[in-house]
Amino acid sequence: EDQVTQSPEALRLQEGESSSLNCSYTVSGLRGLFWYRQDPGKGPEFLFTLYSAGEEKEKERLKATLTKKESFLHITAPKPEDSATYLCAVQAAGQAGTALIFGKGTTLSVSS
Amino acid sequence: ETGVTQTPRHLVMGMTNKKSLKCEQHLGHNAMYWYKQSAKKPLELMFVYNFKEQTENNSVPSRFSPECPNSSHLFLHLHTLQPEDSALYLCASSQEWLSNTEAFFGQGTRLTVV
Numbered sequence: 001e002d003q004v005t006q007s008p009e010a011l012r013l014q015e016g017e018s019s020s021l022n023c024s025y026t027v028s029g030l031r032g033l034f035w036y037r038q039d040p041g042k043g044p045e046f047l048f049t050l051y052s053a054g055e056e057k058e059k060e061r062l063k064a065t066l067t068k069k070e071s072f073l074h075i076t077a078p079k080p081e082d083s084a085t086y087l088c089a090v091q092a093a094g095q096a097g098t099a100l101i102f103g104k105g106t107t108l109s110v111s112s
Numbered sequence: 113e114t115g116v117t118q119t120p121r122h123l124v125m126g127m128t129n130k131k132s133l134k135c136e137q138h139l140g141h142n143a144m145y146w147y148k149q150s151a152k153k154p155l156e157l158m159f160v161y162n163f164k165e166q167t168e169n170n171s172v173p174s175r176f177s178p179e180c181p182n183s184s185h186l187f188l189h190l191h192t193l194q195p196e197d198s199a200l201y202l203c204a205s206s207q208e209w210l211s212n213t214e215a216f217f218g219q220g221t222r223l224t225v226v
Binding site: 004031032034036041042043044045046049051087089091099100101102103104105 | 116118145152153154155157160168200202204212213214215216217218219220222
């Protein structure tokens with residue numbers, strides 16, 4: 001069964017304290033892995049797409065990496081405005097029309 | 113105009129009411145989706161429309177009825193809902209159902225069933 005597990009469930013950081021969020025996945029074949037950011041009461045905002053192991057994408061203080069079993073979202077020197085829930089989703093290959101499978105998310109709190 | 117717009121943002125309805133959620137996308141996409149987001153649970157796919165045709169119904173109860181009159185608009189008609197249907201309902205769109213491009217989400221409708 002295709003599955004996405006995110007850890008930790010919640011993460012508290014001090015401003016400037018770098019860390020990583022983990023997304024482990026089990027799929028029959030990966031077509032794409034997606035990272036989203038979601039603020040309370042709002043819809044998910046697209047951040048990155050990764051397609052193959054070894055790929056990396058960067059945006060401001062965020063960097064996403066991908067291996068054959070997991071993805072990491074590295075946050076360098078976070079600021080309070082980075083506080084949000086970060087969602088990971090995968091799209092599986094081999095089955096036409098498969099939609100995104102989401103993890104439960106990691107809620108990040110950054111204090112000044 | 114933002115990419116994907118949902119109305120209303122908040123809705124409170126009784127179990128005997130009938131209401132509709134509306135979604136509009138201005139991205140030129142051909143696939144549109146309804147997702148349900150409940151507390152402490154992953155986003156759950158409800159329905160998929162690709163070029164106005166329904167391609168997925170993820171075992172959703174019949175009290176939820178989708179409608180897609182064209183590639184830019186998507187509705188979710190609600191009737192005789194239960195309190196456990198209270199959740200954030202999210203609309204999304206992507207280039208095409210079979211593509212592996214990203215989906216863009218609306219702000220959601222926070223639904224409370226009383």
